[in-house]
Every structure is written in structure tokens, then in C-alpha cells.
Amino acid sequence: MPTTSVHTDPEALAMTLVAESTVPVERLWGAFADPRQLERFWGPPGFPATFTSFDLRPGGRADYRMTSPQGERFHAVWQVTEVDEPHRITVRDLFTDADGTVDDSLPTSETVLSFEAVGSGSRVTVRSSFGSAADLETMIDMGMVDGYEQAFGQLDTVLADLREEALGTGTVTELVDDTHVRITRAFAAPRHLLWRAHTEPELVRQWLLGPDGWEMTVYENDLTPGGTFRQAWAPTGDTEGEPFGFEGENLVVEPERRIVSTERMTGAPFPPNTNDLQFDEADGVTLMTLLVTYPDRAQRDMILTTGMTDGMETSYQGLEREVLSAT
Structure with a gap:
């Protein structure tokens, strides 16, 4: 979703983000009103x-946490004060501890999300107002400004019809930065089937086979x-070649939703990616x-030249054929 502007106003003690979409x-509105x-x-x-x-009603609350790749959790809550579907949501956005108790030592804000039709599409304006310049x-x-821009950069995918726009396109690799x-x-x-296929040994062995003439040992x-x-x-x-493998440590495990892990080729001299x-x-x-973080650009480019995308697509076709169609 294109972010058309992000503006901070020290005099008004506010930050405003504006973004537009081609959907009604x-x-x-539905993307903001559905927690999933x-x-x-x-x-x-x-x-x-x-x-x-x-609970998106006046007087309701929405508790949430953000989890870093290292497993750190940052907790917050929306205290809902106004809901006018599909035009406006107003909340108090507060930091909390893991039990939902507000942390008064951290900044608080009032956030207003305004939705409007624009031509054949729509626009959302997010305005957060603070109690002090500090x-x-x-x-x-x-990092609130960058965080908002990066977060809203993911919204197009949420709004898209995955069946129409993503199925059949295969494995897509995007260079985000260095x-x-x-x-x-x-x-x-x-x-839940994709999660099983990535975590249950008997299913993994059916599709993660490696190159032709190789087997997972x-x-x-x-x-x-x-x-x-x-x-x-x-x-x-008769296939020639030396055995190889990968190893690493799991950092975050959220069943059926997310796995974050380090990964390095066994015996390789270079540092792991995440x-x-x-x-x-x-x-x-x-x-x-899959968001891959490499130690540097050189290692990123080296791995990409191995034909990683084509190899992954071959494996995923096997996943569809051997596991998903039979489960």
C-alpha cells in the first residue's frame, strides 16, 4: 500500500501517516477491524x-504484542474510545507489561484512523497525538516513523485476493535491501497443513529432497x-558429490504461524543468516x-547465485504433489 506521506508536527505534538489503496x-476498513x-x-x-x-467497541480494548526475531516481546493495548464504521476509529495507544498493565513510564498517544473513499479507491489517515514534545x-x-512506513508497506498483500493474485506465480524472491x-x-x-509439512519429520522427508539424485539423511x-x-x-x-547439511538455533516458535531461526551450512566458515x-x-x-537476514551484501549475493529460488520452487512443487494433495 503506497504511503503517500509521513509527517511529524512538533508544534501540534503529532505524527500523521497517509496511505492509499485501490480497494473500496x-x-x-475490514483489514483494520479484523484482528487476524x-x-x-x-x-x-x-x-x-x-x-x-x-473488542472494537467504545470502551473495549485490543491487547497485542510485537515479537522481535530474537524473541523479545513488546506489549501494548488499544483502549477504544470511538468507532464509526467504516469511517473512523479512535484509540488510546499505550505500552503495557505482559499482563496488560499500562506502563506509565513510556509515552502514550491518542491515535485516530480515518477512512475515506478516493476516486475508485480509498485512503486511510493515521494521526497520533502525544501529550508532550518529549x-x-x-x-x-x-523508530515509529520507519516502523509505520514498513508496516503499511505490507498492507497491499493483506488486501489482495491471494487466490487470484498469488496462486500460480511460484516462488518470488525480492531484494529488500543489502x-x-x-x-x-x-x-x-x-x-495448519503447511506448518505440519515444515515441522513433522515424516512429512518433511517427503518433499525436502535436495537436488536430483540426492536424499535427505x-x-x-x-x-x-x-x-x-x-x-x-x-x-x-551413482550420483557424485559430497554430503552437505544445514544447522542452526530456533529463536522464535509460534505454532502454525512463525518460526525464526539461525542457519548456516554445516562446517562453513561464514556467519549464519537468520x-x-x-x-x-x-x-x-x-x-x-520467508524474510532472510544476511550478515552482509557479499554473502547475500553469493547465496542468491546458487539458484536458490529455482531449487526452492522445485521443492515446493514436491510439497504440493507429495504432501498437500495427499493430506
């Missing part, structure tokens, strides 16, 4: 939101934060997103 205003859609973009990449309560400055220093690569793949299957995965994983492949028959794998379902289609 009712569809745009909202948590797909309310948080920048690498810090997705999880809403643990959601609170506004603190939030800017905490150290980040985003890989997406849509599947005509519920996300090891799959071990302790699906707990701090747990380790190991995968290995070896040539079969893989943030997420599954999002809409109308029976699951969009799998």
Missing part, C-alpha cells in the same frame, strides 16, 4: 503483531526457543513468507 473503503488481518501488517517486517484480545521525540527515536531478501510462495491449503528439529535443528543430504546411487518464516491464511490460501 469498506475493504480497507490486522496482525499481518500492524508491525514492521521482523516484528509482527499478535492480538490476544480484540513523548513525541521518544517515539521518533524508537542484507534482506523476502521470498513468498502461495499454496491452496490451510496453514538427517532431519532433527527441537521446536522450542533455544532448540537446535539439523538437516543433511547425501548422494544416492530466517523468519511466517504463514498467513486467507480464504483457504496460505501465503508463506
Whole structure:
């Protein structure tokens, strides 16, 4: 979703974001009124939101947390003061502890989300007002401006009809910046099956086969934060080559939704990358997103030249054929 402007106004103690979409205003409103859609973009990449309560009525509250790739959790709450569907939502946005108690030592704001039709599309304006210049400055220093821009940059995917726009496009690789690569793949299957296919050893071995003439010889995965994983492949028959594998540590494990782990080739001299794998379902289609963080651009480019995207697509076709169609 194109962010047309982000503006901070120190005199008014406010920050305003404006973004536009080609969908009707009712569809745009729906993305903010449904917690399962909202948590797909309310948080920048690498810090997705999880809403643990959601009562979008005056006097209601919506508790949520954002989880970093290292497993750190940052808790907050919306205290809802006004709802005028599909035009306006007003909330007090407050930091909390893990139990939902407001942390008075951190900045508070009143946030107004305004929705309007614009031509054949729609616009959302997000205005956050603060009680003091110090609170506004603190939030800017905490990266609120960049965070909003990155979060709203994900909204187009939420608004899209995955069945029409993503199915059949195969594995798509996007260079985000010098150290980040985003890989997406849509599947005509519920996300609980995709989660099983990525975590149950007997299913993983059916599709994660490696190159032609190779077989998976090891799959071990302790699906707990701090747990380790190991995968290995070896040539079969007359196929030539040296066995290889990958290993790493799981940092975040949220069943059926997200796995963040470090990964390095076994025995390799270079540092690991971090893989943030997420599954999002809409109308029976699951969009799998893998955000890879590399130590530097050189390592990113080296790995991309191995034909990674084509290899992943071959594996995912096997996943569809051998697992999803038979489960």
C-alpha cells in the first residue's frame, strides 16, 4: 500500500501517516477491524503483531504484542474510545507489561484512523497525538516513523485476493535491501497443513529432497526457543558429490504461524543468516513468507547465485504433489 506521506508536527505534538489503496473503503476498513488481518501488517517486517484480545467497541480494548526475531516481546493495548464504521476509529495507544498493565513510564498517544473513499479507491489517515514534545521525540527515536512506513508497506498483500493474485506465480524472491531478501510462495491449503509439512519429520522427508539424485539423511528439529535443528543430504546411487547439511538455533516458535531461526551450512566458515518464516491464511490460501537476514551484501549475493529460488520452487512443487494433495 503506497504511503503517500509521513509527517511529524512538533508544534501540534503529532505524527500523521497517509496511505492509499485501490480497494473500496469498506475493504480497507475490514483489514483494520479484523484482528487476524490486522496482525499481518500492524508491525514492521521482523516484528509482527499478535492480538490476544480484540473488542472494537467504545470502551473495549485490543491487547497485542510485537515479537522481535530474537524473541523479545513488546506489549501494548488499544483502549477504544470511538468507532464509526467504516469511517473512523479512535484509540488510546499505550505500552503495557505482559499482563496488560499500562506502563506509565513510556509515552502514550491518542491515535485516530480515518477512512475515506478516493476516486475508485480509498485512503486511510493515521494521526497520533502525544501529550508532550518529549513523548513525541521518544517515539521518533524508537523508530515509529520507519516502523509505520514498513508496516503499511505490507498492507497491499493483506488486501489482495491471494487466490487470484498469488496462486500460480511460484516462488518470488525480492531484494529488500543489502542484507534482506523476502521470498513468498502461495499454496491452496490451510496453514495448519503447511506448518505440519515444515515441522513433522515424516512429512518433511517427503518433499525436502535436495537436488536430483540426492536424499535427505538427517532431519532433527527441537521446536522450542533455544532448540537446535539439523538437516543433511547425501548422494544416492551413482550420483557424485559430497554430503552437505544445514544447522542452526530456533529463536522464535509460534505454532502454525512463525518460526525464526539461525542457519548456516554445516562446517562453513561464514556467519549464519537468520530466517523468519511466517504463514498467513486467507480464504483457504496460505501465503508463506520467508524474510532472510544476511550478515552482509557479499554473502547475500553469493547465496542468491546458487539458484536458490529455482531449487526452492522445485521443492515446493514436491510439497504440493507429495504432501498437500495427499493430506
